[in-house]
Amino acid sequence: MSDEVLLELRDVRKWFPVGQSVFDTFMGREPDNVRAVDGVSFGVPHGKVYGLAGESGSGKSTTGRLAVRLLEPTSGQVLFDGNDITMLSKEDMRSHRREMQVIFQDPFASLNPRMTLGEGIAHGLRIHNLTGSRAETRERVMDIMHRVGLTPPGTFYNRYPHQISGGQRQRVVIARALVLQPKFIVADEPIAMTDASVRAVLLDLMIQLKEDFDLTYLFITHDLATAKYICDTIAIMYLGRIVESGPLTQVYTNPQHPYTEALLAAVPVPDPRHRRDKPMPHGEIPNSINPPPGCAFHPRCPKAMDICRVQSPPLEQLDQASQVPPDQGHYTACWLYSDPEG
Numbered sequence: 001m002s003d004e005v006l007l008e009l010r011d012v013r014k015w016f017p018v019g020q021s022v023f024d025t026f027m028g029r030e031p032d033n034v035r036a037v038d039g040v041s042f043g044v045p046h047g048k049v050y051g052l053a054g055e056s057g058s059g060k061s062t063t064g065r066l067a068v069r070l071l072e073p074t075s076g077q078v079l080f081d082g083n084d085i086t087m088l089s090k091e092d093m094r095s096h097r098r099e100m101q102v103i104f105q106d107p108f109a110s111l112n113p114r115m116t117l118g119e120g121i122a123h124g125l126r127i128h129n130l131t132g133s134r135a136e137t138r139e140r141v142m143d144i145m146h147r148v149g150l151t152p153p154g155t156f157y158n159r160y161p162h163q164i165s166g167g168q169r170q171r172v173v174i175a176r177a178l179v180l181q182p183k184f185i186v187a188d189e190p191i192a193m194t195d196a197s198v199r200a201v202l203l204d205l206m207i208q209l210k211e212d213f214d215l216t217y218l219f220i221t222h223d224l225a226t227a228k229y230i231c232d233t234i235a236i237m238y239l240g241r242i243v244e245s246g247p248l249t250q251v252y253t254n255p256q257h258p259y260t261e262a263l264l265a266a267v268p269v270p271d272p273r274h275r276r277d278k279p280m281p282h283g284e285i286p287n288s289i290n291p292p293p294g295c296a297f298h299p300r301c302p303k304a305m306d307i308c309r310v311q312s313p314p315l316e317q318l319d320q321a322s323q324v325p326p327d328q329g330h331y332t333a334c335w336l337y338s339d340p341e342g
């Protein structure tokens with residue numbers, strides 16, 4: 001099932017109500033909403049790395065949490081292995097929880113400071129009732145430590161999170177996820193807080209583990225060089241929507257949306273080994289409580305036309321005419337390429 005879609009989001013929204021005072025409620029006012037994710041659809045094929053990129057606040061992490069149902073969507077469907085997981089009961093969700101793991105940005109915050117590394121990794125096995133005898137559990141933990149490069153595992157097993165380096169801590173977090181034998185991993189900025197010197201090594205490790213364990217990744221990053229290194233497909237998000245997506249090389253060499261063009265122009269995409277932290281392009285990122293009407297990017301867009309100020313453009317496949325299959329297509333949501341008459 002190499003080309004089958006393992007995870008799919010269909011028109012998913014997540015609006016967070018904000019700032020409702022008692023007086024507002026009394027007056028019968030509708031709460032304002034942060035439209036963190038506002039109609040996102042994509043599929044992640046089995047065995048691939050699907051990237052979500054975009055500036056801070058564009059809705060990447062919220063999308064990642066929705067994908068594994070750490071958040072309930074306001075509307076839309078999330079399909080894992082063909083099942084809509086948003087409809088599952090708590091009980092039925094439990095087995096999927098094990099199959100869908102998340103690796104967060106800050107390994108220190110992810111680890112319990114009072115558990116040894118070995119205990120911390122075994123803890124997940126215990127939660128999911130996957131432990132055997134003490135010796136078996138220890139062996140499984142040691143084995144996974146070895147696989148993620150915490151070697152020799154015996155020297156790490158009884159140490160505590162504060163006694164190892166940041167890069168090693170992220171390896172522990174990865175081991176803790178992998179010991180549960182997941183199929184799908186959301187990696188939310190997994191190398192953003194580690195030393196520049198170990199970033200490429202950790203990415204290489206994640207690529208290797210993907211092969212070894214037959215994994216599929218949703219890889220979240222604000223850094224286009226990191227995305228270039230690991231992703232097969234990339235989706236660029238802006239204010240809760242995907243504005244462009246497609247095979248990574250296609251999007252990087254031939255960006256279509258003015259936002260993607262601006263991102264790529266402002267952030268040259270070198271090898272992540274030699275990267276420096278560079279800010280995303282300047283300009284006001286509008287408020288996602290009251291996003292601009294029409295295309296949310298139009299206030300910053302050098303190519304904005306009249307229609308962009310009033311009507312939101314649909315995400316459309318650009319290479320449909322050249323018979324590119326929809327799952328390998330290059331998409332953008334921009335009036336430069338769409339006909340408002342439909």
Ligand SMILES: Nc1ncnc2c1ncn2[C@@H]1O[C@H](COP(=O)(O)OP(=O)(O)OP(=O)(O)O)[C@@H](O)[C@H]1O
Binds near residue numbers: 016057060061222288
């Ligand atoms: N629990 C919440 N309640 C209210 N607003 C939220 C909540 N979680 C996220 N948001 C808002 O939703 C929007 C998207 O947030 P999200 O964390 O998904 O963005 P992001 O792309 O991951 O950003 P970053 O690059 O900074 O991690 C932001 O405006 C954020 O403030």
Ligand SMILES: [Mg+2]
Binds near residue numbers: 061
């Ligand atoms: Mg985030």
